[in-house]
Amino acid sequence: MADPGQTPAVSVRGLSRRYSTTTALDDVDLDLTSGTIHGLLGRNGAGKSTLMSIITGQEFPSSGEVSIFGQTPHENEEVLPRMCFIRESQKYQDDIRAIHAFRAAADAFPNWDWDVAHRLIEEFSVPEKTKIKKMSHGQCSAVGVITGIASRADLTLFDEPYVGLDPVARSQFYRALLEDYAEHPRTIVISSHLIDEIAQLIENVVLIDQGRVLLHEPADDLRDRAVTLVGRVDAVDQITAERQVLTREEMGRTVRLTAEGALTEAERQRAAQLEVDVLPVGLQDLVVHLTTREQRTAREESQS
Amino acid sequence: MSRVVSAARLHVLQRNNIVTQVPLIFGIAYTISVLIVLLIHVQGASVLVGPGTSGATGAVHGAVIGAAAVSSMMLAAYSLPHALSLSYSRRTFLLGTYVVFFITAALIGVLFGIAAALEEAFDGYGIGHYSVAVPYLTGTAGAFEVAAFSTALALCAMASAFLIPMLYRRVGLMRLWAITGAVLVVLLLLVAWATITDGWAAVGQWLLDQNGFTWAGWLVAATGVATVANWLTIRRIPAE
Numbered sequence: 001m002a003d004p005g006q007t008p009a010v011s012v013r014g015l016s017r018r019y020s021t022t023t024a025l026d027d028v029d030l031d032l033t034s035g036t037i038h039g040l041l042g043r044n045g046a047g048k049s050t051l052m053s054i055i056t057g058q059e060f061p062s063s064g065e066v067s068i069f070g071q072t073p074h075e076n077e078e079v080l081p082r083m084c085f086i087r088e089s090q091k092y093q094d095d096i097r098a099i100h101a102f103r104a105a106a107d108a109f110p111n112w113d114w115d116v117a118h119r120l121i122e123e124f125s126v127p128e129k130t131k132i133k134k135m136s137h138g139q140c141s142a143v144g145v146i147t148g149i150a151s152r153a154d155l156t157l158f159d160e161p162y163v164g165l166d167p168v169a170r171s172q173f174y175r176a177l178l179e180d181y182a183e184h185p186r187t188i189v190i191s192s193h194l195i196d197e198i199a200q201l202i203e204n205v206v207l208i209d210q211g212r213v214l215l216h217e218p219a220d221d222l223r224d225r226a227v228t229l230v231g232r233v234d235a236v237d238q239i240t241a242e243r244q245v246l247t248r249e250e251m252g253r254t255v256r257l258t259a260e261g262a263l264t265e266a267e268r269q270r271a272a273q274l275e276v277d278v279l280p281v282g283l284q285d286l287v288v289h290l291t292t293r294e295q296r297t298a299r300e301e302s303q304s
Numbered sequence: 305m306s307r308v309v310s311a312a313r314l315h316v317l318q319r320n321n322i323v324t325q326v327p328l329i330f331g332i333a334y335t336i337s338v339l340i341v342l343l344i345h346v347q348g349a350s351v352l353v354g355p356g357t358s359g360a361t362g363a364v365h366g367a368v369i370g371a372a373a374v375s376s377m378m379l380a381a382y383s384l385p386h387a388l389s390l391s392y393s394r395r396t397f398l399l400g401t402y403v404v405f406f407i408t409a410a411l412i413g414v415l416f417g418i419a420a421a422l423e424e425a426f427d428g429y430g431i432g433h434y435s436v437a438v439p440y441l442t443g444t445a446g447a448f449e450v451a452a453f454s455t456a457l458a459l460c461a462m463a464s465a466f467l468i469p470m471l472y473r474r475v476g477l478m479r480l481w482a483i484t485g486a487v488l489v490v491l492l493l494l495v496a497w498a499t500i501t502d503g504w505a506a507v508g509q510w511l512l513d514q515n516g517f518t519w520a521g522w523l524v525a526a527t528g529v530a531t532v533a534n535w536l537t538i539r540r541i542p543a544e
Contacts, residue, residue: 058388058543075539077307080391091385093317096380100317107310108390153391263497 009034009187015064022051026211040191047211048191052157056085084153088160099128111152120146137164154260157189195284224262231276246289269287311400322375333367337435373465381469395459409536410458417451441516449516456523463530470537
Protein backbone atom coordinates (compact mmCIF):
# COMPACT_ATOMS: atom_id res chain seq x y z
CA MET A 1 0.00 0.00 0.00
CA ALA A 2 0.97 3.64 0.24
CA ASP A 3 4.29 4.73 1.59
CA PRO A 4 3.29 6.74 4.63
CA GLY A 5 6.86 7.92 5.16
CA GLN A 6 8.32 11.23 4.16
CA THR A 7 9.66 10.11 0.78
CA PRO A 8 7.67 11.98 -1.83
CA ALA A 9 5.51 9.78 -4.00
CA VAL A 10 6.36 11.99 -6.95
CA SER A 11 9.49 14.01 -7.39
CA VAL A 12 10.07 16.08 -10.49
CA ARG A 13 13.17 18.13 -11.23
CA GLY A 14 13.73 20.54 -14.11
CA LEU A 15 11.01 18.86 -16.12
CA SER A 16 10.29 20.33 -19.54
CA ARG A 17 8.21 19.05 -22.40
CA ARG A 18 8.41 20.86 -25.67
CA TYR A 19 6.44 20.10 -28.81
CA SER A 20 7.36 21.64 -32.13
CA THR A 21 5.97 25.11 -31.41
CA THR A 22 4.66 24.74 -27.88
CA THR A 23 6.18 24.35 -24.45
CA ALA A 24 3.77 22.24 -22.41
CA LEU A 25 5.97 22.09 -19.32
CA ASP A 26 8.70 24.56 -18.55
CA ASP A 27 11.39 23.57 -16.02
CA VAL A 28 8.99 22.19 -13.43
CA ASP A 29 10.20 21.25 -9.96
CA LEU A 30 7.61 19.50 -7.84
CA ASP A 31 7.36 17.08 -4.90
CA LEU A 32 4.05 15.40 -4.10
CA THR A 33 3.98 13.89 -0.64
CA SER A 34 2.82 10.32 -0.09
CA GLY A 35 -0.57 9.53 1.43
CA THR A 36 -2.15 12.82 0.36
CA ILE A 37 -4.86 13.91 -2.06
CA HIS A 38 -3.36 16.51 -4.36
CA GLY A 39 -5.42 18.80 -6.57
CA LEU A 40 -3.71 19.63 -9.85
CA LEU A 41 -5.39 22.78 -11.04
CA GLY A 42 -4.99 25.07 -14.00
CA ARG A 43 -6.55 26.25 -17.21
CA ASN A 44 -6.91 24.23 -20.40
CA GLY A 45 -3.50 23.73 -21.95
CA ALA A 46 -1.71 24.63 -18.73
CA GLY A 47 0.27 21.38 -18.81
CA LYS A 48 -1.64 19.26 -16.28
CA SER A 49 -2.30 16.27 -18.54
CA THR A 50 1.24 16.35 -19.91
CA LEU A 51 2.64 16.36 -16.38
CA MET A 52 0.49 13.38 -15.37
CA SER A 53 1.36 11.52 -18.57
CA ILE A 54 5.07 11.96 -17.91
CA ILE A 55 4.73 11.02 -14.25
CA THR A 56 3.07 7.75 -15.27
CA GLY A 57 5.61 6.99 -17.97
CA GLN A 58 3.08 7.37 -20.77
CA GLU A 59 4.81 10.40 -22.23
CA PHE A 60 8.50 11.28 -22.39
CA PRO A 61 10.06 14.53 -21.13
CA SER A 62 12.21 16.72 -23.35
CA SER A 63 14.48 17.29 -20.35
CA GLY A 64 14.47 16.85 -16.59
CA GLU A 65 13.96 13.97 -14.22
CA VAL A 66 10.98 12.16 -12.76
CA SER A 67 11.08 9.88 -9.76
CA ILE A 68 8.11 7.86 -8.49
CA PHE A 69 8.59 6.25 -5.08
CA GLY A 70 12.30 6.79 -5.68
CA GLN A 71 12.39 5.15 -9.11
CA THR A 72 12.22 6.25 -12.71
CA PRO A 73 8.79 5.30 -14.03
CA HIS A 74 9.54 4.88 -17.72
CA GLU A 75 9.55 1.19 -18.68
CA ASN A 76 9.98 0.28 -15.02
CA GLU A 77 7.82 -2.75 -14.17
CA GLU A 78 8.71 -2.37 -10.48
CA VAL A 79 6.95 0.94 -10.13
CA LEU A 80 4.41 0.99 -12.99
CA PRO A 81 1.97 -1.52 -11.40
CA ARG A 82 1.82 0.81 -8.39
CA MET A 83 0.35 3.58 -10.54
CA CYS A 84 -3.06 4.03 -12.13
CA PHE A 85 -3.78 6.94 -14.47
CA ILE A 86 -7.37 7.57 -15.51
CA ARG A 87 -7.66 9.98 -18.41
CA GLU A 88 -10.55 12.27 -19.28
CA SER A 89 -11.38 10.28 -22.41
CA GLN A 90 -9.78 6.96 -21.72
CA LYS A 91 -9.23 4.80 -24.79
CA TYR A 92 -10.14 1.14 -24.62
CA GLN A 93 -9.80 -1.70 -27.05
CA ASP A 94 -12.37 -1.66 -29.78
CA ASP A 95 -15.59 -3.51 -28.99
CA ILE A 96 -14.81 -4.42 -25.40
CA ARG A 97 -17.48 -4.28 -22.73
CA ALA A 98 -17.22 -2.64 -19.31
CA ILE A 99 -16.76 -6.01 -17.63
CA HIS A 100 -13.78 -6.70 -19.92
CA ALA A 101 -12.22 -3.39 -18.94
CA PHE A 102 -12.60 -4.26 -15.25
CA ARG A 103 -11.17 -7.76 -15.76
CA ALA A 104 -8.18 -6.26 -17.56
CA ALA A 105 -7.69 -3.81 -14.72
CA ALA A 106 -7.94 -6.63 -12.17
CA ASP A 107 -5.15 -8.43 -14.06
CA ALA A 108 -3.01 -5.31 -14.24
CA PHE A 109 -3.26 -3.83 -10.74
CA PRO A 110 -2.02 -6.02 -7.90
CA ASN A 111 -4.18 -4.32 -5.23
CA TRP A 112 -7.40 -4.49 -7.27
CA ASP A 113 -10.48 -4.91 -5.06
CA TRP A 114 -13.42 -6.64 -6.74
CA ASP A 115 -15.73 -5.90 -3.79
CA VAL A 116 -15.23 -2.18 -4.23
CA ALA A 117 -15.56 -2.52 -8.00
CA HIS A 118 -18.85 -4.42 -7.78
CA ARG A 119 -20.27 -1.97 -5.25
CA LEU A 120 -19.37 1.00 -7.43
CA ILE A 121 -20.64 -0.68 -10.60
CA GLU A 122 -24.00 -0.92 -8.87
CA GLU A 123 -23.86 2.61 -7.45
CA PHE A 124 -22.98 4.17 -10.80
CA SER A 125 -25.41 1.85 -12.64
CA VAL A 126 -22.73 0.86 -15.15
CA PRO A 127 -24.11 -1.60 -17.71
CA GLU A 128 -21.33 -4.19 -17.53
CA LYS A 129 -22.31 -5.98 -20.70
CA THR A 130 -22.63 -2.91 -22.89
CA LYS A 131 -19.80 -2.16 -25.29
CA ILE A 132 -17.86 0.83 -24.02
CA LYS A 133 -18.01 2.55 -27.39
CA LYS A 134 -21.82 2.45 -27.18
CA MET A 135 -21.90 3.97 -23.70
CA SER A 136 -22.75 7.56 -22.90
CA HIS A 137 -19.92 9.90 -21.96
CA GLY A 138 -20.95 9.70 -18.33
CA GLN A 139 -21.00 5.90 -18.31
CA CYS A 140 -17.51 5.84 -19.85
CA SER A 141 -16.33 8.22 -17.15
CA ALA A 142 -17.90 5.94 -14.54
CA VAL A 143 -15.89 2.99 -15.89
CA GLY A 144 -12.78 5.14 -15.47
CA VAL A 145 -13.46 6.31 -11.93
CA ILE A 146 -14.40 2.80 -10.80
CA THR A 147 -11.15 1.50 -12.27
CA GLY A 148 -9.21 4.25 -10.54
CA ILE A 149 -10.74 3.67 -7.11
CA ALA A 150 -10.83 -0.15 -7.22
CA SER A 151 -7.23 -0.32 -8.48
CA ARG A 152 -6.08 0.79 -5.02
CA ALA A 153 -2.87 1.83 -6.74
CA ASP A 154 -0.33 3.51 -4.46
CA LEU A 155 -0.36 6.47 -6.81
CA THR A 156 -3.69 7.11 -8.54
CA LEU A 157 -4.11 9.97 -10.96
CA PHE A 158 -7.44 11.24 -12.28
CA ASP A 159 -7.38 13.67 -15.18
CA GLU A 160 -10.77 15.41 -15.34
CA PRO A 161 -12.45 12.14 -14.34
CA TYR A 162 -15.97 13.52 -14.11
CA VAL A 163 -16.62 14.52 -17.74
CA GLY A 164 -20.20 13.60 -18.58
CA LEU A 165 -21.03 12.56 -15.01
CA ASP A 166 -24.16 14.19 -13.65
CA PRO A 167 -23.98 16.04 -10.30
CA VAL A 168 -25.30 12.99 -8.41
CA ALA A 169 -22.69 10.70 -9.93
CA ARG A 170 -19.95 13.26 -9.30
CA SER A 171 -21.00 13.46 -5.68
CA GLN A 172 -20.95 9.63 -5.51
CA PHE A 173 -17.44 9.66 -6.96
CA TYR A 174 -16.13 12.17 -4.42
CA ARG A 175 -17.72 10.24 -1.55
CA ALA A 176 -16.50 6.85 -2.77
CA LEU A 177 -12.99 8.19 -3.26
CA LEU A 178 -12.88 9.76 0.18
CA GLU A 179 -14.28 6.64 1.89
CA ASP A 180 -11.81 4.36 0.18
CA TYR A 181 -8.97 6.78 0.80
CA ALA A 182 -9.83 6.90 4.49
CA GLU A 183 -9.67 3.10 4.69
CA HIS A 184 -6.67 2.72 2.41
CA PRO A 185 -4.57 5.91 2.43
CA ARG A 186 -2.59 6.40 -0.72
CA THR A 187 -1.40 9.18 -2.98
CA ILE A 188 -4.10 10.58 -5.22
CA VAL A 189 -3.75 13.35 -7.78
CA ILE A 190 -6.90 14.88 -9.23
CA SER A 191 -6.92 17.34 -12.06
CA SER A 192 -10.17 19.22 -12.30
CA HIS A 193 -11.86 22.35 -13.52
CA LEU A 194 -14.69 21.97 -11.02
CA ILE A 195 -12.44 23.40 -8.36
CA ASP A 196 -15.03 24.26 -5.76
CA GLU A 197 -16.45 20.74 -6.03
CA ILE A 198 -13.14 19.12 -5.18
CA ALA A 199 -12.04 21.82 -2.73
CA GLN A 200 -13.27 19.74 0.20
CA LEU A 201 -11.47 16.69 -1.16
CA ILE A 202 -7.95 17.92 -1.72
CA GLU A 203 -5.33 18.38 0.94
CA ASN A 204 -2.69 19.96 -1.23
CA VAL A 205 -3.03 22.31 -4.18
CA VAL A 206 -0.73 22.51 -7.17
CA LEU A 207 -1.63 25.28 -9.60
CA ILE A 208 -0.07 25.09 -13.03
CA ASP A 209 -0.17 27.83 -15.61
CA GLN A 210 1.60 27.98 -18.97
CA GLY A 211 3.69 24.95 -18.08
CA ARG A 212 4.95 26.31 -14.79
CA VAL A 213 4.00 25.65 -11.19
CA LEU A 214 2.36 28.83 -9.99
CA LEU A 215 1.44 27.69 -6.55
CA HIS A 216 2.05 24.59 -4.43
CA GLU A 217 0.58 24.76 -0.96
CA PRO A 218 -1.52 22.83 1.52
CA ALA A 219 -5.19 23.61 0.90
CA ASP A 220 -5.64 24.92 4.45
CA ASP A 221 -2.94 27.55 3.96
CA LEU A 222 -4.68 28.83 0.85
CA ARG A 223 -7.50 30.26 2.89
CA ASP A 224 -5.12 33.00 3.95
CA ARG A 225 -3.82 33.66 0.46
CA ALA A 226 -6.42 36.29 -0.40
CA VAL A 227 -9.43 38.15 0.85
CA THR A 228 -12.36 39.88 -0.80
CA LEU A 229 -13.57 43.22 0.48
CA VAL A 230 -16.85 44.88 -0.46
CA GLY A 231 -17.64 48.45 0.56
CA ARG A 232 -17.19 52.10 -0.24
CA VAL A 233 -14.31 52.79 -2.62
CA ASP A 234 -12.42 55.07 -0.24
CA ALA A 235 -12.86 52.69 2.70
CA VAL A 236 -11.70 49.62 0.81
CA ASP A 237 -8.77 51.49 -0.71
CA GLN A 238 -7.74 52.62 2.73
CA ILE A 239 -7.52 49.04 4.01
CA THR A 240 -5.82 47.59 0.94
CA ALA A 241 -3.47 50.43 0.12
CA GLU A 242 -0.32 48.34 0.67
CA ARG A 243 -1.65 45.14 -0.83
CA GLN A 244 -1.36 43.46 -4.20
CA VAL A 245 -4.82 43.73 -5.78
CA LEU A 246 -5.95 40.67 -7.72
CA THR A 247 -9.29 41.94 -9.01
CA ARG A 248 -11.28 45.13 -8.70
CA GLU A 249 -14.86 45.74 -9.79
CA GLU A 250 -16.36 49.17 -9.16
CA MET A 251 -20.11 49.77 -9.20
CA GLY A 252 -20.70 53.47 -8.57
CA ARG A 253 -19.33 54.27 -5.14
CA THR A 254 -19.04 50.65 -4.17
CA VAL A 255 -16.13 48.39 -4.97
CA ARG A 256 -15.60 44.65 -4.76
CA LEU A 257 -11.90 44.02 -4.46
CA THR A 258 -9.84 40.88 -3.96
CA ALA A 259 -6.38 41.38 -2.52
CA GLU A 260 -3.56 39.01 -1.64
CA GLY A 261 -2.94 37.99 1.95
CA ALA A 262 -5.11 37.65 5.05
CA LEU A 263 -6.24 40.65 7.09
CA THR A 264 -4.65 41.27 10.43
CA GLU A 265 -6.93 41.58 13.44
CA ALA A 266 -6.42 45.36 13.40
CA GLU A 267 -7.37 45.49 9.72
CA ARG A 268 -10.48 43.45 10.41
CA GLN A 269 -11.54 45.84 13.15
CA ARG A 270 -10.89 48.79 10.84
CA ALA A 271 -12.97 47.12 8.11
CA ALA A 272 -15.82 46.67 10.56
CA GLN A 273 -15.61 50.33 11.56
CA LEU A 274 -15.68 51.41 7.90
CA GLU A 275 -18.60 49.03 7.17
CA VAL A 276 -16.54 47.02 4.72
CA ASP A 277 -17.62 43.40 4.29
CA VAL A 278 -14.77 40.88 4.49
CA LEU A 279 -15.44 37.70 2.50
CA PRO A 280 -13.32 34.56 2.20
CA VAL A 281 -12.04 33.76 -1.28
CA GLY A 282 -13.02 30.35 -2.59
CA LEU A 283 -10.38 28.12 -4.10
CA GLN A 284 -11.88 28.52 -7.55
CA ASP A 285 -11.87 32.32 -7.28
CA LEU A 286 -8.30 32.28 -6.05
CA VAL A 287 -7.20 30.12 -8.98
CA VAL A 288 -8.99 32.43 -11.40
CA HIS A 289 -7.39 35.49 -9.82
CA LEU A 290 -3.89 34.03 -9.81
CA THR A 291 -3.97 32.69 -13.36
CA THR A 292 -5.51 35.82 -14.85
CA ARG A 293 -2.98 37.96 -13.00
CA GLU A 294 -0.18 35.88 -14.52
CA GLN A 295 -1.70 36.39 -17.94
CA ARG A 296 -1.96 40.12 -17.39
CA THR A 297 1.65 40.31 -16.23
CA ALA A 298 2.84 38.33 -19.24
CA ARG A 299 0.84 40.56 -21.58
CA GLU A 300 2.21 43.71 -19.99
CA GLU A 301 5.76 42.38 -20.22
CA SER A 302 5.33 41.53 -23.89
CA GLN A 303 3.94 45.00 -24.62
CA SER A 304 6.73 46.86 -22.81
CA MET B 305 0.04 -13.84 -12.60
CA SER B 306 2.98 -12.75 -14.68
CA ARG B 307 2.59 -9.26 -16.11
CA VAL B 308 3.43 -10.59 -19.56
CA VAL B 309 0.62 -13.15 -19.33
CA SER B 310 -1.73 -10.40 -18.09
CA ALA B 311 -0.74 -8.22 -21.03
CA ALA B 312 -1.38 -11.16 -23.35
CA ARG B 313 -4.82 -11.70 -21.82
CA LEU B 314 -5.64 -8.11 -22.73
CA HIS B 315 -5.80 -9.23 -26.37
CA VAL B 316 -8.21 -12.06 -25.72
CA LEU B 317 -10.70 -10.35 -23.41
CA GLN B 318 -13.47 -10.75 -25.93
CA ARG B 319 -14.65 -13.95 -27.54
CA ASN B 320 -13.88 -12.47 -30.93
CA ASN B 321 -10.14 -11.98 -30.88
CA ILE B 322 -7.15 -12.70 -33.06
CA VAL B 323 -6.76 -16.25 -31.72
CA THR B 324 -10.37 -17.19 -32.49
CA GLN B 325 -10.89 -15.08 -35.62
CA VAL B 326 -8.02 -16.43 -37.67
CA PRO B 327 -9.01 -20.12 -37.35
CA LEU B 328 -12.55 -19.06 -38.23
CA ILE B 329 -11.25 -17.44 -41.41
CA PHE B 330 -9.30 -20.63 -42.10
CA GLY B 331 -12.49 -22.67 -41.79
CA ILE B 332 -14.42 -20.38 -44.11
CA ALA B 333 -11.63 -20.07 -46.71
CA TYR B 334 -10.90 -23.79 -46.71
CA THR B 335 -14.57 -24.71 -47.01
CA ILE B 336 -15.01 -22.33 -49.95
CA SER B 337 -11.88 -23.78 -51.56
CA VAL B 338 -13.22 -27.34 -51.20
CA LEU B 339 -16.66 -26.31 -52.50
CA ILE B 340 -15.16 -24.62 -55.60
CA VAL B 341 -13.13 -27.72 -56.45
CA LEU B 342 -16.15 -29.93 -55.72
CA LEU B 343 -18.26 -27.81 -58.07
CA ILE B 344 -15.66 -28.15 -60.82
CA HIS B 345 -15.48 -31.89 -60.14
CA VAL B 346 -19.28 -32.27 -60.28
CA GLN B 347 -19.31 -30.47 -63.62
CA GLY B 348 -17.00 -33.19 -64.92
CA ALA B 349 -13.92 -31.09 -65.59
CA SER B 350 -10.89 -33.29 -66.20
CA VAL B 351 -8.11 -30.91 -65.14
CA LEU B 352 -7.92 -32.25 -61.59
CA VAL B 353 -5.57 -35.14 -61.90
CA GLY B 354 -3.24 -35.02 -58.91
CA PRO B 355 -1.48 -33.14 -56.13
CA GLY B 356 -0.65 -29.52 -56.77
CA THR B 357 -2.99 -29.14 -59.68
CA SER B 358 -6.25 -28.10 -58.13
CA GLY B 359 -5.76 -24.44 -58.97
CA ALA B 360 -6.74 -23.24 -55.49
CA THR B 361 -3.18 -23.32 -54.21
CA GLY B 362 -2.39 -20.32 -52.07
CA ALA B 363 -5.96 -19.09 -51.74
CA VAL B 364 -6.41 -20.40 -48.20
CA HIS B 365 -2.97 -19.23 -47.14
CA GLY B 366 -3.74 -15.82 -48.62
CA ALA B 367 -7.03 -15.48 -46.76
CA VAL B 368 -5.69 -16.67 -43.42
CA ILE B 369 -2.47 -14.71 -43.52
CA GLY B 370 -4.40 -11.63 -44.64
CA ALA B 371 -6.77 -12.05 -41.72
CA ALA B 372 -3.85 -12.50 -39.32
CA ALA B 373 -2.16 -9.36 -40.64
CA VAL B 374 -5.33 -7.23 -40.43
CA SER B 375 -6.11 -8.57 -36.94
CA SER B 376 -2.57 -7.74 -35.89
CA MET B 377 -2.88 -4.18 -37.18
CA MET B 378 -6.18 -3.66 -35.35
CA LEU B 379 -4.73 -5.14 -32.21
CA ALA B 380 -1.77 -2.78 -32.40
CA ALA B 381 -3.93 0.25 -33.10
CA TYR B 382 -6.42 -0.27 -30.29
CA SER B 383 -4.53 -2.12 -27.58
CA LEU B 384 -1.54 0.08 -26.90
CA PRO B 385 -3.37 3.07 -25.37
CA HIS B 386 -5.45 0.71 -23.25
CA ALA B 387 -2.38 -1.27 -22.19
CA LEU B 388 -0.47 1.88 -21.21
CA SER B 389 -3.48 3.09 -19.21
CA LEU B 390 -3.23 -0.16 -17.28
CA SER B 391 0.38 0.75 -16.47
CA TYR B 392 2.00 -1.96 -18.56
CA SER B 393 5.41 -1.02 -19.82
CA ARG B 394 5.81 -0.97 -23.58
CA ARG B 395 8.20 -3.92 -23.26
CA THR B 396 5.65 -5.99 -21.34
CA PHE B 397 2.94 -5.04 -23.82
CA LEU B 398 5.11 -6.15 -26.74
CA LEU B 399 6.05 -9.43 -25.05
CA GLY B 400 2.40 -10.13 -24.22
CA THR B 401 1.44 -9.35 -27.80
CA TYR B 402 4.06 -11.78 -29.09
CA VAL B 403 2.72 -14.49 -26.77
CA VAL B 404 -0.62 -14.05 -28.55
CA PHE B 405 1.10 -14.03 -31.94
CA PHE B 406 2.92 -17.28 -31.11
CA ILE B 407 -0.30 -18.97 -29.99
CA THR B 408 -2.15 -17.78 -33.10
CA ALA B 409 0.68 -18.79 -35.42
CA ALA B 410 0.95 -22.22 -33.79
CA LEU B 411 -2.80 -22.71 -34.16
CA ILE B 412 -2.61 -21.73 -37.84
CA GLY B 413 0.29 -24.14 -38.31
CA VAL B 414 -1.65 -26.98 -36.69
CA LEU B 415 -4.75 -26.28 -38.83
CA PHE B 416 -2.77 -26.15 -42.07
CA GLY B 417 -0.85 -29.26 -41.02
CA ILE B 418 -4.09 -31.17 -40.34
CA ALA B 419 -5.58 -29.97 -43.64
CA ALA B 420 -2.45 -31.06 -45.53
CA ALA B 421 -2.46 -34.45 -43.81
CA LEU B 422 -6.15 -34.95 -44.70
CA GLU B 423 -5.58 -33.95 -48.32
CA GLU B 424 -2.69 -36.39 -48.58
CA ALA B 425 -4.51 -39.18 -46.73
CA PHE B 426 -7.73 -38.94 -48.73
CA ASP B 427 -6.26 -38.18 -52.14
CA GLY B 428 -7.57 -34.63 -52.19
CA TYR B 429 -10.89 -35.80 -50.72
CA GLY B 430 -11.36 -37.90 -53.81
CA ILE B 431 -11.86 -34.80 -55.96
CA GLY B 432 -8.24 -33.77 -56.38
CA HIS B 433 -8.44 -30.92 -53.88
CA TYR B 434 -4.88 -29.97 -52.96
CA SER B 435 -4.98 -26.35 -51.82
CA VAL B 436 -2.61 -26.87 -48.89
CA ALA B 437 -0.66 -30.07 -49.54
CA VAL B 438 1.15 -28.77 -52.60
CA PRO B 439 4.35 -30.61 -53.62
CA TYR B 440 6.49 -27.49 -53.15
CA LEU B 441 5.64 -27.51 -49.43
CA THR B 442 5.33 -31.26 -48.78
CA GLY B 443 8.38 -32.66 -50.55
CA THR B 444 10.55 -32.97 -47.44
CA ALA B 445 8.27 -33.81 -44.53
CA GLY B 446 4.67 -33.69 -45.75
CA ALA B 447 2.13 -32.14 -43.40
CA PHE B 448 4.80 -31.22 -40.83
CA GLU B 449 6.55 -29.11 -43.45
CA VAL B 450 3.27 -27.34 -44.30
CA ALA B 451 2.69 -26.71 -40.60
CA ALA B 452 6.18 -25.27 -40.09
CA PHE B 453 5.86 -23.02 -43.15
CA SER B 454 2.36 -21.83 -42.20
CA THR B 455 3.38 -21.10 -38.60
CA ALA B 456 6.37 -19.04 -39.69
CA LEU B 457 4.38 -17.25 -42.40
CA ALA B 458 1.62 -16.29 -39.95
CA LEU B 459 4.14 -15.13 -37.36
CA CYS B 460 5.97 -13.01 -39.92
CA ALA B 461 2.72 -11.53 -41.24
CA MET B 462 1.52 -10.56 -37.76
CA ALA B 463 4.86 -9.14 -36.63
CA SER B 464 5.24 -7.12 -39.84
CA ALA B 465 1.65 -5.85 -39.88
CA PHE B 466 1.97 -4.79 -36.24
CA LEU B 467 4.72 -2.40 -37.27
CA ILE B 468 2.52 -0.28 -39.57
CA PRO B 469 0.14 1.24 -36.98
CA MET B 470 3.03 1.52 -34.54
CA LEU B 471 5.03 3.52 -37.08
CA TYR B 472 1.97 5.65 -37.77
CA ARG B 473 1.65 6.45 -34.07
CA ARG B 474 5.34 7.12 -33.71
CA VAL B 475 6.16 9.19 -36.81
CA GLY B 476 2.80 10.33 -38.20
CA LEU B 477 1.20 9.86 -41.60
CA MET B 478 3.62 11.81 -43.81
CA ARG B 479 6.72 10.08 -42.48
CA LEU B 480 4.96 6.71 -42.70
CA TRP B 481 4.33 7.38 -46.40
CA ALA B 482 7.96 8.43 -46.78
CA ILE B 483 9.15 5.18 -45.18
CA THR B 484 6.76 3.16 -47.36
CA GLY B 485 8.04 4.98 -50.43
CA ALA B 486 11.65 4.31 -49.44
CA VAL B 487 10.92 0.59 -49.00
CA LEU B 488 9.24 0.48 -52.43
CA VAL B 489 12.23 2.24 -54.00
CA VAL B 490 14.60 -0.33 -52.48
CA LEU B 491 12.43 -3.16 -53.85
CA LEU B 492 12.33 -1.54 -57.28
CA LEU B 493 16.10 -1.14 -57.24
CA LEU B 494 16.46 -4.85 -56.44
CA VAL B 495 14.13 -5.72 -59.32
CA ALA B 496 16.07 -3.42 -61.61
CA TRP B 497 19.36 -4.93 -60.48
CA ALA B 498 18.07 -8.47 -61.16
CA THR B 499 16.93 -7.37 -64.61
CA ILE B 500 20.14 -5.53 -65.53
CA THR B 501 22.35 -8.43 -64.43
CA ASP B 502 20.11 -11.06 -66.08
CA GLY B 503 19.58 -12.48 -62.60
CA TRP B 504 15.97 -13.61 -62.91
CA ALA B 505 16.97 -17.16 -63.87
CA ALA B 506 19.08 -17.39 -60.71
CA VAL B 507 16.24 -15.93 -58.67
CA GLY B 508 13.85 -18.49 -60.16
CA GLN B 509 16.26 -21.31 -59.45
CA TRP B 510 16.76 -20.09 -55.89
CA LEU B 511 13.00 -20.08 -55.38
CA LEU B 512 12.76 -23.61 -56.78
CA ASP B 513 15.53 -24.76 -54.44
CA GLN B 514 13.56 -23.70 -51.38
CA ASN B 515 11.16 -25.92 -49.46
CA GLY B 516 8.73 -25.46 -46.58
CA PHE B 517 11.44 -25.64 -43.94
CA THR B 518 13.87 -23.27 -45.62
CA TRP B 519 11.03 -20.81 -46.16
CA ALA B 520 10.14 -21.18 -42.49
CA GLY B 521 13.74 -20.30 -41.65
CA TRP B 522 13.71 -17.18 -43.86
CA LEU B 523 10.34 -16.11 -42.44
CA VAL B 524 11.54 -16.56 -38.86
CA ALA B 525 14.55 -14.40 -39.71
CA ALA B 526 12.24 -11.76 -41.19
CA THR B 527 10.11 -11.99 -38.04
CA GLY B 528 13.25 -11.28 -36.01
CA VAL B 529 13.93 -8.15 -38.06
CA ALA B 530 10.30 -7.04 -37.70
CA THR B 531 10.48 -7.65 -33.96
CA VAL B 532 13.55 -5.45 -33.59
CA ALA B 533 11.81 -2.77 -35.68
CA ASN B 534 8.69 -3.12 -33.52
CA TRP B 535 10.66 -2.63 -30.33
CA LEU B 536 12.62 0.34 -31.67
CA THR B 537 9.33 1.91 -32.74
CA ILE B 538 7.26 1.18 -29.66
CA ARG B 539 9.81 1.98 -26.99
CA ARG B 540 9.15 5.73 -27.09
CA ILE B 541 5.57 5.85 -28.31
CA PRO B 542 3.37 8.16 -26.22
CA ALA B 543 0.01 6.87 -25.00
CA GLU B 544 -2.06 9.45 -26.86
